[in-house]
Amino acid sequence: xxxxxxxxxxxxxxxxRFAGDSGDGVQLLGAQFAQETALAGNSLxxxxxxxxxxxxxxxxxxxxxxxxxxxxxxxxxTAGDQPDVLVALNPAALMVNYKGLRKGGLVxxxxxxxxDREIKRAGFMVDPRTxxxxxxxxxLELDVSAQALEVAKPYGVSQKEALxxxxxxxxxxxSWMYDRELNSTREYVARKFGAEDPVGLANLAALQAGHxxxxxxxxxxxxxxxxxxxVKFEPxxxxxxxxxxxxxxxxxxxxxxxxxxxxxxxxPITPSSPILHILARLKQFGITTFQAEDEIAACCAALGAxxxxxxxxxxxxxxxxxxxTEAIGLGISTELPLVIVNTQRAGPSTGLPTKTEQxxxxxxxxxxxxxxxxxxxxxxxxxxxxxxxxxxxxxxTKYMTPVMLLSDGYIANAAEPWRIPSMADFTPFPVExxxxxxxxxxxLRDPKTLARTWAVPGTPGLMHRIGGIEKxxxxxxxxxxxxxxxxxxxxxxxxxxxxxxxxPEQGVEAGDTKGKLAVVGWGxxxxxxxxxxxxxxxxxxxxxxIHIRHIWPLPRNLGDLLKSFDKVLVAEMNNGQMLTLLKSxxxxxxxxxxxxxxxxxxxxxxxxxxRSHLGAP
Amino acid sequence: MNVQIEPAKLTPKDFASDQEVRWCPGCGDYxxxxxxxxxxxxxxxxxENTVFVSGIGCSSRFPYYMATxxxxxxxxxxxxxxxGLKLARPELDIWLVTGxxxxxxxxxxxxFHALRRNIDINILLFNNEIYGxxxxxxxPTSRVxxxxxxxxxxxxxxxxxxxxxxxxxxxxxxxxxxxxQAKELGVLFSxxxxxxxxxxxxxxxxxxxxxxxxxxxxxxxxxxxxxxxHVKHGEPMLYGKDKTKGLRLNYKTLQIEAxxxxxxxxxxxxxxVHDEKNRVLAGMLSALRPPQFPExxxxxxxxxxxxxxxxxxxxxxxxxxxxxxDLDKLMRAGNxxxxx
Numbered sequence: 029x030x031x032x033x034x035x036x037x038x039x040x041x042x043x044x045r046f047a048g049d050s051g052d053g054v055q056l057l058g059a060q061f062a063q064e065t066a067l068a069g070n071s072l073x074x075x076x077x078x079x080x081x082x083x084x085x086x087x088x089x090x091x092x093x094x095x096x097x098x099x100x101x102x103x104x105x106t107a108g109d110q111p112d113v114l115v116a117l118n119p120a121a122l123m124v125n126y127k128g129l130r131k132g133g134l135v136x137x138x139x140x141x142x143x144d145r146e147i148k149r150a151g152f153m154v155d156p157r158t159x160x161x162x163x164x165x166x167x168l169e170l171d172v173s174a175q176a177l178e179v180a181k182p183y184g185v186s187q188k189e190a191l192x193x194x195x196x197x198x199x200x201x202x203s204w205m206y207d208r209e210l211n212s213t214r215e216y217v218a219r220k221f222g223a224e225d226p227v228g229l230a231n232l233a234a235l236q237a238g239h240x241x242x243x244x245x246x247x248x249x250x251x252x253x254x255x256x257x258x259v260k261f262e263p264x265x266x267x268x269x270x271x272x273x274x275x276x277x278x279x280x281x282x283x284x285x286x287x288x289x290x291x292x293x294x295x296p297i298t299p300s301s302p303i304l305h306i307l308a309r310l311k312q313f314g315i316t317t318f319q320a321e322d323e324i325a326a327c328c329a330a331l332g333a334x335x336x337x338x339x340x341x342x343x344x345x346x347x348x349x350x351x352x353t354e355a356i357g358l359g360i361s362t363e364l365p366l367v368i369v370n371t372q373r374a375g376p377s378t379g380l381p382t383k384t385e386q387x388x389x390x391x392x393x394x395x396x397x398x399x400x401x402x403x404x405x406x407x408x409x410x411x412x413x414x415x416x417x418x419x420x421x422x423x424x425t426k427y428m429t430p431v432m433l434l435s436d437g438y439i440a441n442a443a444e445p446w447r448i449p450s451m452a453d454f455t456p457f458p459v460e461x462x463x464x465x466x467x468x469x470x471x472l473r474d475p476k477t478l479a480r481t482w483a484v485p486g487t488p489g490l491m492h493r494i495g496g497i498e499k500x501x502x503x504x505x506x507x508x509x510x511x512x513x514x515x516x517x518x519x520x521x522x523x524x525x526x527x528x529x530x531x532p533e534q535g536v537e538a539g540d541t542k543g544k545l546a547v548v549g550w551g552x553x554x555x556x557x558x559x560x561x562x563x564x565x566x567x568x569x570x571x572x573x574i575h576i577r578h579i580w581p582l583p584r585n586l587g588d589l590l591k592s593f594d595k596v597l598v599a600e601m602n603n604g605q606m607l608t609l610l611k612s613x614x615x616x617x618x619x620x621x622x623x624x625x626x627x628x629x630x631x632x633x634x635x636x637x638x639r640s641h642l643g644a645p
Numbered sequence: 646m647n648v649q650i651e652p653a654k655l656t657p658k659d660f661a662s663d664q665e666v667r668w669c670p671g672c673g674d675y676x677x678x679x680x681x682x683x684x685x686x687x688x689x690x691x692x693e694n695t696v697f698v699s700g701i702g703c704s705s706r707f708p709y710y711m712a713t714x715x716x717x718x719x720x721x722x723x724x725x726x727x728x729g730l731k732l733a734r735p736e737l738d739i740w741l742v743t744g745x746x747x748x749x750x751x752x753x754x755x756x757f758h759a760l761r762r763n764i765d766i767n768i769l770l771f772n773n774e775i776y777g778x779x780x781x782x783x784x785p786t787s788r789v790x791x792x793x794x795x796x797x798x799x800x801x802x803x804x805x806x807x808x809x810x811x812x813x814x815x816x817x818x819x820x821x822x823x824x825x826q827a828k829e830l831g832v833l834f835s836x837x838x839x840x841x842x843x844x845x846x847x848x849x850x851x852x853x854x855x856x857x858x859x860x861x862x863x864x865x866x867x868x869x870x871x872x873x874x875h876v877k878h879g880e881p882m883l884y885g886k887d888k889t890k891g892l893r894l895n896y897k898t899l900q901i902e903a904x905x906x907x908x909x910x911x912x913x914x915x916x917x918v919h920d921e922k923n924r925v926l927a928g929m930l931s932a933l934r935p936p937q938f939p940e941x942x943x944x945x946x947x948x949x950x951x952x953x954x955x956x957x958x959x960x961x962x963x964x965x966x967x968x969x970x971d972l973d974k975l976m977r978a979g980n981x982x983x984x985x
Contacts, residue, residue: 063980066980066982067980067982069982069984212980260984261984262984263984263985264983264984265977265981265982265983265984266981266982266983266984267976267977267979267980267981267982268980277972277975277976280970280972281972284972289733291729291732291733293729310970310975311960311961311964311965312964312965312967312968312969312970313969313970313972314961314965314969314970316732316733316957316961318728318729318732318957320725320728320758321725321754321755321757321758322754324722324725324755325722325724325725325728325754325755325758326725328718328719328722328725328726328728328729328755329725329726329728329729329732330729331726331729332698332716332725332726332727332728332729332730332731332732332733333729333730333732333733334729334733335716335726335729335730335733336729336730336733336734336737337733337734338733338734340729340733354719354722355719355722357719358718358719362716447984448976448977448981449976450973451972451973484734485693485694485696485714485730485734485737486693486694486734486736486737487693488692488693489693490693491692491693491712491713491714492714492715493662493664493708493709493711493714493715493716493717494715494716494717495699495708495709495715495716495717495718496701496717496718496719497717505664506664506709
């Protein structure tokens with residue numbers, strides 16, 4: 029093979045990117061490989077990267093679906109800046125992805141898919157395998173299509189079905205390359221198709237054949253099995269978890285800890301819908317799910333449920349959250365608990381529905397008519413969604429307020445190994461409904477939290493009326509009084525600001541609590557920032573990582589913490605929203621590392637910014 | 646020792662809140678409010694189990710004047726909020742008060758879905774064919790030619806017909822009444838409450854400030870008998886002072902005709918008999934409008950079907966019948982591995 033080989037310097041982690049047509053089953057291939065890898069005890073992070081179109085025309089670049097996984101024998105924090113291995117199931121997948129591959133990286137091609145028509149359709153003028161396009165990479169050409177057709181023959185499945193086993197054939201091969209066990213995939217296939225189904229059998233045969241191909245063929249001499257030892261994780265029981273799963277389970281956990289049943293009302297929207305799908309199957313947990321007619325109705329129904337004494341939850345993404353704002357305002361005015369999950373995506377408007385961004389921070393903190401404060405919390409990783417969801421429920425019920433939980437498309441779809449928590453380890457925060465009619469009015473407040481009392485319909489003697497019109501501080505009746513409006517506005521602010529005393533002080537995730545440079549992040553940028561800061565510290569640079577979970581109110585010590593650094597760099601996937609928030613709150617001269625490409629932040633990008641801000645080479 | 650004391654029967658007054666009513670003097674809403682106070686007392690409703698949910702507009706202030714639970718929400722969204730409340734608390738008796746703008750303009754979508762889902766709430770649409778609280782603009786039920794601040798040369802907007810809309814949404818209970826007809830309203834409220842599923846009651850309501858007299862062509866005392874027909878299930882559709890006028894189906898045109906018994910060969914046998922369960926008939930009746938026809942009042946359609954929340958509750962119960970959820974178990978299901 030006439031390829032320039034650049035060996036990878038460290039083999040403690042490997043990034044593999046699978047890419048193909050959106051009908052090629054690439055997401056399934058990636059998810060199963062991730063499952064096998066997790067069971068092998070490696071640390072891993074995944075990045076499913078797929079188009080908004082369900083089945084774009086075959087062979088087009090905009091129909092390319094990809095799944096990237098970074099796995100290693102050390103703790104992996106991101107899905108990886110650059111793939112070491114690219115599996116391209118057609119020319120379009122190669123076109124879209126080859127430029128991102130590490131120099132000297134391995135390209136595995138399905139040569140059976142490289143016909144003239146497909147090559148042209150992908151936008152290559154000439155066959156990229158022959159014109160030097162791939163000269164910086166190692167290339168392994170295999171006719172996966174022919175292999176799949178051949179293997180499927182005995183099962184009497186259609187040619188279409190046979191070709192659709194390509195993903196399992198590749199999975200078999202890649203599993204051989206990294207010494208992965210195939211059992212979990214075999215079980216998956218048996219579960220999905222049934223033990224005797226010919227299509228299922230063809231898929232299992234393809235899986236086996238791909239694996240055997242690796243074992244029995246000396247593949248070009250360039251590819252040999254790689255051993256990837258297990259990571260020494262903290263003791264416990266682990267599983268792979270996606271952000272959507274952990275978030276849904278966290279909402280169930282939060283409701284249990286509050287002693288409440290919950291009503292999730294949602295409207296389908298990418299990338300938030302999995303939360304509705306997951307919770308719809310958890311009715312046995314006292315969760316009622318309701319697919320509303322629109323985003324507004326979803327938020328209203330959730331609020332109606334809270335009025336009725338259940339935990340109202342609504343989950344959506346940016347455009348849907350925008351529609352909910354008036355109802356959130358009603359929740360603020362009537363001081364009812366409500367959890368609003370915002371799985372952010374790239375915008376404005378429809379934007380890039382399947383791509384990630386963190387650009388709804390302003391919407392979350394300030395995006396409502398009038399003075400309308402609510403607490404905002406953000407999750408940093410798939411597993412972290414569980415804890416943040418519990419925190420959102422705690423704040424909503426303890427302070428009788430809508431709370432917005434910010435996740436994003438990357439976190440929602442990505443998966444990571446997760447130490448499964450035990451519910452017994454969490455402290456319950458049971459809700460107490462008002463029962464006593466003596467001295468009751470609906471806007472009686474807890475003197476400490478300023479939370480309004482929660483009296484629910486059905487309770488004798490506590491009949492009352494609430495609504496969006498300003499209420500009298502002392503009776504809860506309608507009031508147009510000027511001083512009263514000032515007092516109620518001040519009280520609503522004091523209630524939310526006071527939460528700063530009920531959340532942990534801001535710590536640092538890496539480095540010291542003072543120094544030359546703090547890199548500040550929030551949400552899903554945790555991985556790249558943390559890895560970059562640790563890498564730069566290893567090179568002797570004075571840099572720390574601060575990662576904010578409580579976006580509003582901000583932790584009470586955050587201003588002092590930021591001021592103990594000479595420089596502050598805010599790294600976020602938007603055009604400077606947290607940056608502006610911190611500047612306005614603390615008058616710090618912060619700078620931004622801002623990225624809105626629809627792709628997660630890369631470690632390399634953060635490292636470059638750190639070097640640049642510290643004047644280091 | 647526990648002594649069970651039978652609570653004194655509630656009176657209409659017990660259903661009135663202590664808040665001063667702030668509608669314009671002479672507003673039709675007063676009569677509806679009074680009718681509701683009386684109806685609830687007559688029906689033996691419990692204060693604590695009764696909830697009034699409303700949107701925005703004059704009519705939507707209604708909950709403040711009830712001594713029950715109440716939620717004055719946002720414009721057009723009351724059906725969605727009431728839906729969430731009913732899903733959370735199916736045992737509550739939920740009433741929704743809305744207006745023509747609130748229900749048919751900004752909230753048209755929610756009304757549609759609440760009705761087609763057949764969730765068990767009682768929807769009262771106060772139709773005065775005008776926006777009152779925002780000072781008199783044309784509404785979706787305003788007639789063509791209606792002059793208003795927003796339509797100074799007359800509205801060119803084709804009006805919606807509330808009961809026809811409700812039937813089109815697959816509502817299973819559709820009725821119409823008039824604000825000042827307290828006795829008839831009481832019957833409609835009682836029927837709506839009994840009906841399991843979404844009940845839709847349009848109440849013709851006079852806005853004394855911005856649209857006074859718009860309904861006088863059939864509500865004025867001197868024309869009422871000739872211009873109103875109160876339909877009852879199983880009874881022939883006769884009206885007029887002497888009950889000689891009636892409604893007949895023209896089988897050739899498939900349209901209803903207003904006829905006089907004894908004239909042009911019309912006999913009593915020609916007169917349609919009201920059938921609440923006949924959807925086609927209900928559609929025709931709801932669309933009859935004065936002055937060509939009498940205003941059709943009463944229960945136009947009632948054909949119960951299983952309500953939405955009943956089915957939701959059943960699914961929840963079925964899921965729970967397999968045992969309550971165990972989160973620790975759920976999270977440990979599937980592929981896991983132990984690190985020691």
